Amino acid sequence: SAKLAEAQRLQRPSYSFEFFPPKTAQGVQNLYDRMDRMHGFGPSFIDITWGAGGRLATLTCEMVNTAQSAYGLETCMHLTCTDMQKSKIDEALKEAYNAGCTNILALRGDPPREKEKWEATAGGFRYAKDLVKYIRDAYGNHFDIGVAGYPEGCDDQDDPELLIEHLKQKIDAGGTFVITQMFYDADLFLEWVAKCRKAGINVPIIPGLMPIHTHAAFMRRANWTKCHVPPEWHEKLNPIKNDDAAVREVGAQLVADLCRKLLDNGIIHLHFYTMNLAQATRMVLDSLALTPTSDSPASKPLPWRQSLGLN
Numbered sequence: 001s002a003k004l005a006e007a008q009r010l011q012r013p014s015y016s017f018e019f020f021p022p023k024t025a026q027g028v029q030n031l032y033d034r035m036d037r038m039h040g041f042g043p044s045f046i047d048i049t050w051g052a053g054g055r056l057a058t059l060t061c062e063m064v065n066t067a068q069s070a071y072g073l074e075t076c077m078h079l080t081c082t083d084m085q086k087s088k089i090d091e092a093l094k095e096a097y098n099a100g101c102t103n104i105l106a107l108r109g110d111p112p113r114e115k116e117k118w119e120a121t122a123g124g125f126r127y128a129k130d131l132v133k134y135i136r137d138a139y140g141n142h143f144d145i146g147v148a149g150y151p152e153g154c155d156d157q158d159d160p161e162l163l164i165e166h167l168k169q170k171i172d173a174g175g176t177f178v179i180t181q182m183f184y185d186a187d188l189f190l191e192w193v194a195k196c197r198k199a200g201i202n203v204p205i206i207p208g209l210m211p212i213h214t215h216a217a218f219m220r221r222a223n224w225t226k227c228h229v230p231p232e233w234h235e236k237l238n239p240i241k242n243d244d245a246a247v248r249e250v251g252a253q254l255v256a257d258l259c260r261k262l263l264d265n266g267i268i269h270l271h272f273y274t275m276n277l278a279q280a281t282r283m284v285l286d287s288l289a290l291t292p293t294s295d296s297p298a299s300k301p302l303p304w305r306q307s308l309g310l311n
């Protein structure tokens with residue numbers, strides 16, 4: 001209703017942080033320390049990506065458990081169904097359930113490195129929507145189930161209309177929110193959200209935002225996802241590309257401006273791909289005056305479910 005929309009507009013935006021399982025034991029300990037510190041930035045939830053393959057998958061489950069039960073962070077576990085037997089999916093869901101986790105981001109997964117095109121394993125899941133339905137059937141409404149959205153197309157499908165149709169199928173199967181692939185062009189994102197709404201996708205759409213740590217990483221991620229970078233970003237970042245501190249400073253302003261534009265256009269939750277690093281995300285939040293200070297402490301994480309109309 002108009003009242004709800006107005007209440008949402010006036011509310012302080014909420015935000016969340018994505019982390020991935022590190023490769024080494026020392027890396028895991030360092031990340032726990034960082035997660036604990038970043039808890040103080042006031043995220044309303046964090047999420048842990050699904051590391052395909054044996055050890056990393058186990059680590060995802062362990063990290064969800066530690067974040068949720070030891071650090072008291074509301075956690076969302078990513079889960080992919082590529083090359084995954086149902087028994088493994090059942091195990092992962094059970095562990096998440098037992099850890100008190102109530103959010104799953106249900107994904108298909110990337111094709112294995114040696115294969116160019118993704119192929120379903122016999123008896124396994126084909127699309128993310130099959131996983132969404134499987135989780136709903138097994139756990140009823142226990143989990144909020146997020147799904148991935150692609151404002152600028154994805155590797156194996158660049159027809160925007162078809163991608164929106166497939167996104168709608170994931171919502172119809174039981175998805176309750178969307179987190180998008182990273183992007184740097186606010187206009188493209190907002191146009192895409194309008195198309196999703198027109199197609200009947202009415203759940204919260206959470207923008208995926210990649211803070212800028214170094215120029216090389218920025219270029220690598222942008223090229224990898226093939227997202228459009230507004231020319232102004234290159235104009236500002238290119239001349240300082242060898243000065244990491246300057247890149248972080250200017251990058252934080254650019255990403256903060258992008259966030260402001262989203263917030264001005266009805267988006268109320270920002271999702272940061274932290275790359276397991278604190279500083280660049282912190283600088284964006286500082287620039288938006290969202291990080292807690294002694295004058296305005298974030299005593300409690302913001303109620304993102306409520307603010308997004310979930311549950």
Ligand code: FAD
Pocket residue numbers: 048049050051052078079080105106107108109110111126127128129148149154155156157162163166169170179180181182208
């Ligand atoms: P789907 O929605 O199943 O789509 C896959 C392809 O199938 C698309 O081309 C789609 O158009 C097509 N398709 C869907 N339905 C149909 C249909 N009915 N008929 C024909 N074609 C159809 N990967 C990881 O390994 N671990 C992670 O933790 C992880 N986290 C991610 C988080 C986010 C926010 C995003 C955006 C991506 C993430 N990924 C992760 C990558 C993701 O697994 C890949 O992008 C994967 O290739 C697609 O997954 P999906 O869930 O979007 O698949």
